[in-house]
Amino acid sequence: MPNSVDTATRQNFLPVPLALLCLTKELPVDVYWSLYQGAEPVLMRGHNIEIADDEFPKLLESGVETVFIPRDQADVFQKHLRENVQSILGNDEIPISQRMAFLNSTGRTMLQEVFRSDNLDKTLASVHVISDHMTTLITQNDVVAGELFHVLQHDYHTYTHSYNVASYAMLLAQGLGIQDEDELHSISIGGLLHDLGKLRIPNNILTKKERLTEAEWQTIKRHPTDGFTALANRADLSFDQLMMVYQHHEKLDGSGYPVGIDGDEINHFARICSVVDIFEALTSNRPYRNPNSTKEALEILDQMASSKLDGDMVKCWKTLMQK
Ligand SMILES: [Fe+2]
Ligand SMILES: [Fe+2]
Structure with missing residues (x-):
């Protein structure tokens, strides 16, 4: 098949x-x-x-x-998923790994559809539904980062990447001591939306195997600003969530983009996003390279700790992944 x-x-x-x-x-x-x-x-x-x-x-x-x-039945299917997901996820008789895998498939399928639709209201509605379930599943169960890693898909699609980043961001936030459900919920929404601006980048650039030209690289670097601009006027998003979209490629030493801000100027939520974003990108299949192992990815994060990424956050993510 x-x-x-x-x-x-x-x-x-x-x-x-x-x-x-x-x-x-x-x-x-x-x-x-x-x-x-x-x-x-x-x-x-x-x-x-x-x-x-x-x-x-x-x-x-x-x-x-x-x-x-069939595409003409996609809406009925999405509705069916939404109606059934609650009872499946809340069923303690189903092992947690299976429920995590189910939410992953559901979330990816929903994101794939709404990202394709290019409709912000629809996207936000689905992102909220996914995030509600993700928050409940993660806060009410002892979800281990390593176990989560194994049930996730690791392909290059933006919807897969966004789903993974959102769930990792929640776990990292929890590891850093954030226990408030509303805050965790809000972080997962930021994670689901962080690469929204990538939907405007032509697929041939995102999946290009050869080295990018300077112009193509500039196009890629626009995605935090494009995502931020698309979402900035929405009353249902917080400043922190918007910063996850806008600042997730900024680096502590000022070498990031789109602005090149440094140190304390980078928002706390954006720093969380940036650690797990890099980890996710390193461990997923990309058209231009094979995935790094978890160990390799953690070593790369370690090299970036303190100079480019928040050292405490990298340390915390390493501990969570090695549990
Ligand atoms: Fe990004
Ligand atoms: Fe990303």
């Missing part, structure tokens, strides 16, 4: 991780699958047909990772 989905399929279908469907009994949408790489998806299960408990898990074991929902 291919993981890569061709453009024509992507236009007509929403690719969905099969793991996401394993915990639901009945689906209000048709499920399609692709029998071989590049094949037009064909109907596998009609909507509202009862699904046997082991049907999807068996398929998953046989190597089917992605199925497809």
